[in-house]
Amino acid sequence: MNLFLFVRWYYRDGIQDGLISVWNILHLVLFRFNILELLKTLVSPWKRDIEYRSWRGFHPGKEFIRLIENVLARFLGFCVRLPVVIFGGIIFLFVSLVTVGLYILFLIAPVLPIVGGLLYWLLSGNFEYTQWTYLLSGCGILFAGICFVLRAPEMALPQNIDFLELQKKSWFKRVLSRLEMDMDGIPKDALENQLAFLTLLKMRNISEESYVYAINIEQKSFIQKERAWRFWLPENFSKNIPVGKGWRFGYTTRLDQYSLDLSFTDRTEYDKMDLVGRQAEFRVAAVVLERPQQNNIFLVGEPGVGKKLFIHYLAKRIRSRSFPKGSPLNSLRVLFFNLGEAMSDIVAQGKNPETEIRGFFLEAAKAGNILLVIEDVDLFLGMDPQQPNIAHLLEEFLEMPTFRFIGMAVAARYHALAKKDEQILKYFETIYLRQPNTAESEEILLQFFAVSEKKQVVLTIKAMQALIASARRYNWEMPYPERVLDLAQQVMIYFRNQPRRFLNEQVVNEYVSLKTGAQIGEITQSEQEKLLNLETELHARIVGQDEAINQVSQVLRRARAGFHDVKRPLGSFLFLGPTGVGKTETVKALAESIFNDEEKMFRLDMSEFQTANSVDRLLGSQEDGSLGILTKAMKERPYCIFLLDEVEKAYPKILDIFLQVLDEGSITDAFGEKINFRNAVIIATSNAGSTLIKDLSHQNMPISVLRRQVIDGIVHDGTFRIEFLNRFDNLIFFEALSITQLIRIADLKLKKFVEQVKLQKNITLVVEPGVAERIVELGYEPDFGARSVNRFITDHVEDIIVRKIIVGGIGQSGGTLTITPRDIMNI
Incomplete structure (x- = not known):
């Protein structure tokens, strides 16, 4: 112990700290034996076991029996409380003498050695009388030292x-x-x-x-x-339950069978968790529950937002009697009533549900200190046809001052209940639990990892920030904080199988990438090369369209490097151009390049969504319970390229839906669930302005002028609104293909066809020079672009091969076939 610090503390803060310690110890004894409370209720009936008058008129016999029973109940309460008060009083007196005596020694300890020295001098060195002063001084200094060591940390x-x-x-x-x-x-x-x-x-x-x-x-x-x-x-x-806390309140034997009692202890995972970011809502709840009437609460929030934790924290505060002195909340018992289980047993036993539920509520009201909590209570208020409606029963008790009630509900069902039955909600104070912000989520994460970090730190600051950012962007199936806690739990399991000292940002990014298929975190060397050479990779499949490929590649590189709005999709493009110039093929090539899988593309043909009911087909319908095509697909595959083909043909209100998707990166379906589009690349294709694009392309007009004239044209003719066009990251113009480019496309198609035949039939195809030129010459139709060339190969070249196989007698063992320009000309 540092002597200088001790002396400074002794003369500056020691007297006050010692006095506080004495008071706390005496308060502990009073609290543990509940002496003051037991004295106030010394002759109160035991467990409210009293008889009320239930008859009319004058009945001396019944009155006498009632009087005797009530007197006996009070006498029983007196007999139980008095011994506790006496024993507690004796302990309090003993502790008072010891602690006050030590504190007095603590105060006079510096003076006692001086007094001892004076006595020694006055009594001519008689140490026998002065040794006690030194001994007492030593006790005082020792007590002071203990107070110093045990002072508030x-x-x-x-x-x-x-x-x-x-x-x-x-x-x-x-x-x-x-x-x-x-x-x-x-x-x-x-x-x-x-x-x-x-x-x-x-x-x-x-x-x-x-x-x-x-x-x-x-x-x-x-x-x-x-x-x-x-x-x-x-x-x-105050964590210890005082003796006789519930002696003046009634029994709840039937309720206890179907309830989790949080009045004495909490053995759930919520016991070690504190309420984070809900202090304002908690203060409101405390005020409502303390009111003499209409002290009922509707706790509303999404599943996983923390409604249960709110109740468990309230119970913890009640157990520790941390509300102001005299508050009725300090005496409450919090019962989590499983109404669903109780209802199942009632029905199974053939009893009357209304009578039994009324009995439960009456027991809670008569006990006088019950705070009844029912999860998903809205299901029993007419929102679930499979469950009985107890609204009229509940209304009988909600106005009683001794009946305190908290109902929990998810937001969507609560709002539906508010529309259906406003009458019952007048008895409640509604408290909405919002999702925690970033700072609050960090504190919740630290609580979550506290058990794993008793001996050493596991979670780094950067990992904590990465968990929150990843949960916010990649996991929308549940709200905060459950969303981030669920991800943290998965990452923790993944981390335990890794030979690493810390759960760092890299571990989080590795797991999220593994789970989603999306590359996040630091860019690896291989990914770096891929991003820098994205144009080359795309041009391996796409012929021409240099400007379009360059623009798409630039936007995607910025998104991967983190230079994009995280509240919007990874990228959004509107591909404009004639039919058959490579718009859809570019989308497939992007899916292969970004997600390493061409199947990571989800396509919607917007020509199928041209009527008013198309909105329900996309977002779902509450009336028939059907899920939306769009929202279902994005929930199943949130990491994909989302293709809106021929978007100009869609019903106008559908374009408004995508206006929100492009702007906010999310949309709410028919059932109130928010759907995440922030991990998708959204590409819309359109033939709008294709004639103008063809004409202007042949004039070798600069892209900026082409862009301006095409946009003016499609806005002027009403195809798209300017605000819709402005929501895209880029409008990409695909030019009409030249004959040379068409020949290259035919070459690529033939090479792919050769590989396919070799793989499927074990036949080696040899394509002589000039075949591609002949295919374009015979198969190209300007109105259909490259599609006409592809169709010609599929329809005619395959037929040539089939004929040659039949004539040549090539079997399963394989062989070689040659396709010549003459074969094409003979079609």
């Missing part, structure tokens, strides 16, 4: 702690671990002062904000751990 943590002093703290190694560092890997000169250390952090791409954040996390964690074992602190001794 935050007292030992000044605001502006020196960097060298910080290194001596037991938790500084955990700070380094949060930054993915350890003492062995840090040069000694970097630990000489804070400036040198911050320079090292900068070299390792770690911000000063992350460093300060890590200090705050570990300092807070240290204080919490140190305070946790100091039993005399109010937040700790």
Whole structure:
């Protein structure tokens, strides 16, 4: 123990800290034995076991029996409470004498040695009389030393702690671990002062904000751990349930059979978790529950947003009696009532549901201290035809001051209930639980990892930020915080199978990439080469269209590097051009390049969505319960290229839907669920303005002029609105193909056809020079572009091969066939 710090504390804060410690210990005894509460209710009936008058008129016999039973109930309560009060009083008196005596010694300890010296001098060296003064002084100093060592841990943590002093703290190694560092890997000169250390952090791409954040996390964690074992602190001794807390309230024997009782302990995973970012809602709930009437709450939020945690935290606060003194909330019992299970048993036993449910509610009201919580209560208020409607039963009790009730519901069903039955909602105060923000999500993640980090830090600051960012972008099946906790749990399992010291950003990115198929995080060497050579890779399949390929490649490179709006799709393009110039083939090539799978393309033929009911086909319908084609596909394959073919033919309101998709990266389906488009590349194709594009292309007009004239043309003729066009990252113009380009396309098609025949039939095809030219000469139709060439190959070249196989007698063992220009000319 540092002597200087002790002396400074003793004369500055010691007297106050010692007095607080004495008061806390005495308060602990009073609280544990519940002496004051038991004295107030000394002659109260035991467990409210009293008889009420249930008859009319004057009946002396019944009145006498009722009086005797009630007197006996009070006498029983008196007999149980009095011994506890007496025993608690004796303990309190004993503890008071000991602690007050020690505190007095603590106060006079510095004076006692002086008094002892004076007595020694006055009594001519008679040590026999003065030794007691030294002994008492030693006891006082010892008590002071104990108070110093056990003082509140935050007292030992000044605001502006020196960097060298910080290194001596037991938790500084955990700070380094949060930054993915350890003492062995840090040069000694970097630990000489804070400036040198911050320079090292900068070299390792770690911000000063992350460093300060890590200090705050570990300092807070240290204080919490140190305070946790100091039993005399109010937040700790209040965790113990006082003797006789529920003696003045009634029994709930039937309710207890179907309820999770949170009044004494909580053995669920929620016990160790604190409420984060819900303090305003919690204060509102406390005020409502404390009201003498209409003290009922409807807790509304999406599944996974934290409704259960809210209730468990409320129960924890009630158990610790942390509400103001005299508040009725300190005496409540929180019962999670499983109404569904109770209803199943009632029906199975052939009992009357209305009578039985009324009995449950009556038991809660008579007990006087029950806070009844029912999950998904809206299902029993007429929202589920499979369940009985108990709204009229509930209304009988909601106005009773002793009947406190919290109903939980998801937002969509709550709003449907509000439209259907406004009457019952007048008894409730509705509290909406929003999704936590980023800072709150970080705190929730730290709580989640606390169990795994008792001995050493696992989760780094960057990994925590990556988890939140990934959950926000890649996982929309559930709301926050469950969304990020679900991902964290999966990443933790993945991490345990990895030979790594820290769960860092790289681990998170690896797992998310593995799960989604989307490349995220740092760009690898192979991916770097692929991105830089994207134009070359696409041109291996796409002939011509240099400007279109360049523009698409630039946008996709920016998106992969992180230079795009994360609240919008990865990329969005409108491909404009005549039929058969390579628009759809470009989409397939992009799917192969980005997702390594041509099947990662989802196509919607918009010519099939030209009527008013097309909106329901896309988004779903609540009336018949059908899922939308669009929303179902994006839920199943959120990481894909989404092709809207011939988008100009769609019903106008459908274009408004895609206006939102392009702008916000999401859309809400018919059932209120938000669908994520932020991981997709959206490409719409259209023949709008194709004639103008053909004409202007032949004039070798600059692309900027071509762009302006085509846009003006399609906006003027009403094909698209300007706001719809502006939502795309780029409008890509596909020019009409030249004869030379068509011949190259025919060559590519023939090569692919040769590979297919070899693979399927084990036949080697030899295509002589000039075949492609003959195919274009005979098969090309200007109105259909390259499609007419492809169709000619499929229809005629395949027929040539079939005939040659038959004539040549080539079997399954394979062989060689030659296709000549003459074969094409003879068609």
